[in-house]
Structure formats: C-alpha cells, structure tokens
Amino acid sequence: MASHYEAPIRRPLVTGEKSYHDVTVDVARPVEGKANKAWWIVFGISLVAFLWGIGCIIYTVATGIGVWGLNKTVNWAWDITNFVWWVGIGHAGTLISAVLLLFRQKWRMAINRSAEAMTIFSVVQAGLFPIIHMGRPWLAYWVLPIPNQFGSLWVNFNSPLLWDVFAISTYLSVSLVFWWTGLLPDFAMLRDRAVRPFQKKIYSLISFGWSGRAKDWQRFEEVSLVLAGLATPLVLSVHTIVSFDFATSVIPGWHTTIFPPYFVAGAIFSGFAMVNTLLIIMRKVCNLEDYITVQHIELMNIVIMITGSIVGVAYITELFIAWYSGVEYEQYAFLNRATGPYWWAYWAMMTCNVFSPQFMWFKKLRTSIMFSFFISIVVNIGMWFERFVIIVTSLHRDYLPSSWTMFSPTFVDIGIFIGTIGFFFVLFLLYSRTFPVIAQAEVKTILKSSGERYKNIRERGESLVGTGADPRTSNTNLELTTSTENPLPDVNDDKVNNLLGTIGTFDSSTETADDLKKISGVGPKMEEVLNSIGIYTYLQVSKMTKTEYDLLDSITGSFPGRAERDDWAGQAKNLLNN
Helix, strand or coil, X not given: CCCCCCCCCCCCCECCCCCHHHHHHHHHHHHHCCCCHHHHHHHHHHHHHHHHHHHHHHHHHHHCHHHCCCCCCCCCCHHHHHHHHHHHHXXXXXXXXXXXXXXXXXXXXXXXXXXXXXXXXXXXHHHHHHHHHCCCHHHHHHHCCCCCCCCCCCCCCCCHHHHHHHHHHHHHHHHHHHHHHHHHHHHHHHHHHCCCHHHHHHHHHHCCCCCCCHHHHHHHHHHHHHHHHHHHHHHHHHHHHHHHHHHCCCCCCCCCCCHHHHHHHHHHHHHHHHHHHHHHHHHHHCCCCCCCCHHHHHHHHHHHHHHHHHHHHHHHHHHHHXXXXXXXXXXXXXXXXXXXXXXXXHHHHHHHHHHHHHHHHCHHHHCCHHHHHHHHHHHHHHHHHHHHHHHHHHHCCCCCHHHCXXXXXXXXXXXXXXXXXXXXXXXXXXXXXHCCCCCHHHHHHCHHHHEHHHHHHHHCCCCCCXXXXXXXXXXXXXXXXXXXXXXXXXXXXXXXXXXXXXXXXXXXXXXCCCCHHHCCCCCHHHHHHHHHHCCCCHHHHHCCCHHHHHHHHHHHCCCCCHHHHCCHHHHHHHHHHC
C-alpha cells in the first residue's frame, strides 16, 4: 500500500502533453511571432470605429453637447448609460484576479491576465464620458481641491458623483498595480528570450529587474495577496457607489435600497460575459486552446447563469417593492417601462438578462464554444439595455405630465459609443501583441496537479518524480548520443542537406575543426549535435540567418530559438576576426 493517498485530479485545466518549456513557448509565441490575418482584420475594424468616435468627440467639444439627443427632461441618456455599462464590464477582471486568488481557485490562472487588462481598458472608456459631458473638458481640473480666491471648489462634497471620482480612481489604480505586478515574471521571460537589443532593453525596464530569485517570488506572493485583499472590497464598493448616483435621488424607479447589491450583481454578470467574449476570441486568434479550455468557458458560464438569476430576482423584487409601496408614481414608473413607448427596450433587457442565461443549466449548451460566444454577446447587449431602461424610462415621464418627452439619440451619441468600443478593442489587441496574455509562471504552478500530461502519468500508476524536467532544456535529462529516445540527426536528411548547402560543408582533409563551445549557448552536447550534422567551423556558423536558424531548430528539436537569441552567427564572426 502506498504511504499516502493522492486524490485523482479533475478534468485538466491544461490540455495536451504540455511541459514547462511548452508553456513558455506557447505564451511567448503571440508576442514574438507575426500577427495573423484575423488579428489585422479585427484591428482594422476597431481602428476605424475608434477614429469615428474621435471625430464625434471633437465635434461635440467644438459645438457643445447640444449635438446630443438630450433635452430638459432627459438630461442624462447615452452618456451615463455608457458610463455605467463600461464600469460594470470592468468588474469581472478584479473579481477573477483578486477574489478567486484569495479562494485559491486554480481555474483563474489562464484567464486572469486578460480579465485584468479588460478591467483597465474598460475603466478608461468609462472615464471618458464624465469628461466629455462636462462640455468644457479643459476645465476638468476643477474637480480637484485647488485653493482659489472663491474658497473650496468642492462645494457639493456630499454628491455621489464626487464619490465616483474617488471610487473609480482608486479602483483603477489598484487594478493597474495588481495587473502590472502579475506581469513582472512574464516580462522577464520575454526579456530573456528577446532577440533584438531594443526589445531586450524595453522588457528589461518594465520587468523592474526581476531575476527569479526566491526572494523575488516571496515578495511577489506577498504583494499579490495584499493587493488582492485591497481589491476585493473595491469590487463591491465601486458599483455600489455608482448605484448611489440613482438611489439617493427622488426619481420614481431610482429611489430604492435594492440598487447597490443589484448593480454589483449586474456588473459581475456583464463583466464575466465580456471576459467570455474576449477569451473565446483570444483562444482562437492566439492558438491558446490548450490553456483556455472548454472547462474555463463552462465555469464562467456557470457564474453568468448564477449572476443572471440574481439579476432576475432583483427585477422581480423591484416590481414587488413598487406594488407593495402603494406609491402610484413608483407603480406607474414600472408599468411605463413594460408597456410605455420604450417597452421594446424593457423586454429586450428581460429576454437577454433573465431568460438567455437559463440555457446554461444544460451542460451541452454551456460547454458549446459557439453558443457561449453568442450568449455572452446577448448578455452584454441586455445589460446595456438595462442601464438605458433605468435611466431614460425613469426620466422621460416625471411628476409633471406637461414636461413628458421622448429621447432619441443622434449620430454623435451613437458615434461616441461605437468609438469607445473601437478604442477598447484597439487597446486589447495591442495588448495581446505586446504583453503575454496568459500568466505562464502561474500556469506552471498548477501543471502537475491540473495538466493532462501529469494526469495521464498518475492514471498509469507511475511516479511524478523527475517528470517536471523538460528534456529539451535540462542537460541532466538530455541524452543526445546513441540513445533511441533522442537519436542524433541523420546527415542524409533533406533538411540537413539544405542547411549545409547554404552555410557550406566541412572538408576534414583541408580544414581544421573549431572549438564551437566558445560560442555562448553551445555546450559539449550541442557541439556533438552540430558535428553530427556536419557543422564544425566558425565560418559555417557565421553564415547562418533566420532561415538557417529555423532549419537548425527543426533538425535538432532542442533549444528552439536559442541560436537566434544568442546570435551564434555574430559570435562566430567575432571569433573569426580575433
């Protein structure tokens, strides 16, 4: 009997026979490689939308916010709707990163990086709307407590709008620091793999001198936990404070105590839907299906289903409170939402937010990638309609029937909103090409307990001892002699002939072999491999270019990219000149 019992692991969170080196290569590939056609198409569409939004913003600032569809009755409409919608989307990032970290949920590892980036970019979009709505954005500094001859500029300190300034700026700051802290090991990995000196310099600067020492990792863990502890209450506080913009007023349909928890649940609901949308795209565009698995999508669908049900209960509770209060203004506000001129928006909200997530009760549907993608988009549309219904239907018919009016957006309203969506995707796509979209260091920590390779080893009853070493990067396990597991390359191979045809062959009768070990990155084993191929001299190595490096990698199957990163050709030229 074994000395201890190891419980069988659940479905693997990392599929494929992935080793530690595979994780590094797969995570670095989107950054080091060239963008594919799909990336350029999406980026082009996003850039056009962004530029259109910039044009609408310039037109608004130059002409005045009278170009929007606002009127004396509905003086808040698309601007505040979009503001609340973007803040809500930013909630899931911190929830996935901070709350799930504190609860030690392993499935967060592959998705937290993109979720954190989504938080930063969506809060940036949200912050644009209050500034534009000021009408004179160049006077935005007036929100700060600047000493002046008129006294404090914060004349209405109790306004919930001022609370938004503190809550959202704090939320953005903590989320940004949390995101950047998690990126440090990945920046250091890219620094060490960088081929171009400029890239190496940039990643050296932004990795803050990360060396991978035990002390670095200790501080990394401590700082991550502290930031997670700070960020967790912010998840609850930020949208609670946003809800106070409405709940502290006396407008029928707004003046209710259910708004704080209702808004928080809705924010998590819409945030997870956007994370699902982005990750389903990213796993395909960046070839990360082995890390962002169907299980990740399913778990997020379960959260969407639960929070969607909570939002549905909140809708019913609102109706009950309005009926039970006996206040005819409250009752009419909700009746007007369902049967008034904006009935279509109300029922679109109910359909998207309450009914559509219930399909996730069925395992076959919540594990379907295409269906999950469709539902995630439907949920985000529904959550936008929720904010529109709360704001516009409560304002367009107030206490005075003579002031009742309708709101219709103009092309400027629509253009600015589409522009923020374009801006969001431009930022996210640029992020995916410059930053690792998966926390490779964190994924490696769960590889033995949640990786398919190790699951298969355990199911076969074999020991995990020694299985963490990668034969391609560990000299202790790399046997490149006459071993049947790692045979030396065949000199007659077509790839070898192509390589030698470019860099030249070695004639032992007229030439003398050089000591290739003087080239940094070439050890005794690698020299033996190069000699078996027919590479013996510095002159041959000095003729290598990108094409020859790739050929060499495909022949040896070991140390992929090392020859190019260490610039073997440049080193060989220096040795020839000395």
